[in-house]
Amino acid sequence: MIVLYENARLIDASGERFGALCTEGGVIRAAEEAFDFACDVRVNLEGRALMPAFIDLHCHLRDPGYPNKETMETGMRAALRGGYAMLCAMANTNPVCSTPELVRANHQKAEKLRLCRLMQSAAAGENLEDEMSTDYAALSGETGMLSNDGKTIFSDDFMRNLLLASKKYGFLVSTHCRPERKIVARDIELLRQTGGNLHVGHISRAQTAQMIRAAKKEGLRLTCEVTPHHLFGYDDPYRVNPPLRARADAEALVEAVRDGTVDCLSTDHAPHTEADKAAGMAGISNIEHAAQIFMKVFYENDIPLTRLSEMASLNPARRLGRKAGLLAPGYPADLVILEPEGAFTIRRADMISRSANTPFEGRAVRGRVVRTVVEGETRYDHGQAL
Numbered sequence: 001m002i003v004l005y006e007n008a009r010l011i012d013a014s015g016e017r018f019g020a021l022c023t024e025g026g027v028i029r030a031a032e033e034a035f036d037f038a039c040d041v042r043v044n045l046e047g048r049a050l051m052p053a054f055i056d057l058h059c060h061l062r063d064p065g066y067p068n069k070e071t072m073e074t075g076m077r078a079a080l081r082g083g084y085a086m087l088c089a090m091a092n093t094n095p096v097c098s099t100p101e102l103v104r105a106n107h108q109k110a111e112k113l114r115l116c117r118l119m120q121s122a123a124a125g126e127n128l129e130d131e132m133s134t135d136y137a138a139l140s141g142e143t144g145m146l147s148n149d150g151k152t153i154f155s156d157d158f159m160r161n162l163l164l165a166s167k168k169y170g171f172l173v174s175t176h177c178r179p180e181r182k183i184v185a186r187d188i189e190l191l192r193q194t195g196g197n198l199h200v201g202h203i204s205r206a207q208t209a210q211m212i213r214a215a216k217k218e219g220l221r222l223t224c225e226v227t228p229h230h231l232f233g234y235d236d237p238y239r240v241n242p243p244l245r246a247r248a249d250a251e252a253l254v255e256a257v258r259d260g261t262v263d264c265l266s267t268d269h270a271p272h273t274e275a276d277k278a279a280g281m282a283g284i285s286n287i288e289h290a291a292q293i294f295m296k297v298f299y300e301n302d303i304p305l306t307r308l309s310e311m312a313s314l315n316p317a318r319r320l321g322r323k324a325g326l327l328a329p330g331y332p333a334d335l336v337i338l339e340p341e342g343a344f345t346i347r348r349a350d351m352i353s354r355s356a357n358t359p360f361e362g363r364a365v366r367g368r369v370v371r372t373v374v375e376g377e378t379r380y381d382h383g384q385a386l
């Protein structure tokens with residue numbers, strides 16, 4: 001089936017132009033000013049934005065094990081509402097995703113659901129501890145990401161071996177660093193010694209951004225991510241891990257987004273029940289509002305949507321070694337149609353994630369996702385006439 005999206009603001013990391021985009025069989029065929037050939041479906045975007053769908057390098061789908069918080073299905077439906085076509089789900093499930101069989105089972109589940117694409121991250125250590133390694137050779141046959149997210153890797157030897165294995169087998173190591181500055185400094189030093197594929201998860205402090213900026217200047221190859229809540233929230237005791245910091249930290253993170261120090265926008269979507277939050281668990285359910293928070297922050301700081309696309313689509317795709325994240329021929333037809341302007345208010349009552357744990361009730365954000373297309377199929381449609 002040939003689908004033509006016309007009268008669109010075509011926005012990706014390479015720039016913005018007005019025109020039309022044609023997809024066929026789940027793949028982008030061409031992006032031009034206009035097309036004159038026959039197509040099966042024409043979608044008039046009436047000036048709305050068309051971007052590569054978002055890729056989240058960091059979320060928690062709680063599947064298997066915690067269906068009262070979220071399931072793969074509820075999490076993916078929330079993600080589609082947020083414009084996401086691909087998710088990297090962390091391994092702190094029950095049981096922990098520490099074997100090739102468990103990782104494969106989640107990939108098969110995702111294929112059956114036909115909602116988002118999934119990369120199930122595998123645990124780097126048994127029970128997410130930094131004592132006994134999981135089987136890196138076997139796991140790298142099933143997934144491109146290993147992480148003990150939720151827990152810090154304190155052991156220097158464990159981290160060194162993990163980085164060496166990442167180089168040998170080609171997977172990405174996503175880290176969770178508490179205390180942040182100390183562990184990030186240690187990981188940068190290990191990277192300097194051993195090399196490897198290091199991706200620093202959810203940085204939250206001005207000084208961490210500065211360390212990573214310096215490491216990149218030195219020529220070290222590493223990437224890092226920032227979440228919507230660490231850009232948008234500060235001086236707020238709401239429990240997330242890492243915590244929301246001071247206003248100066250949030251402002252420094254915005255500058256690190258602007259100057260390229262931060263590579264990726266990730267959600268760290270972490271749904272919890274009200275009872276679990278009351279018991280002190282850390283996390284925010286945010287995947288359905290993430291893009292609206294990013295659009296507000298980027299707009300207020302005069303950072304263009306082309307940069308948002310680079311950070312939310314192209315850079316995550318590259319880090320996973322995937323050809324995705326651009327509106328170019330041969331790229332997957334994973335698309336998001338957006339209205340980047342207009343006010344929107346976050347309401348817990350409207351959320352479709354199974355958990356509505358957010359400190360942002362009543363907060364004004366910007367724009368909305370109208371439609372999300374994965375593999376050429378519309379998998380979320382806001383329902384407005386198009």
Ligand SMILES: [Zn+2]
Binds near residue numbers: 151175176241
């Ligand atoms: Zn984490």
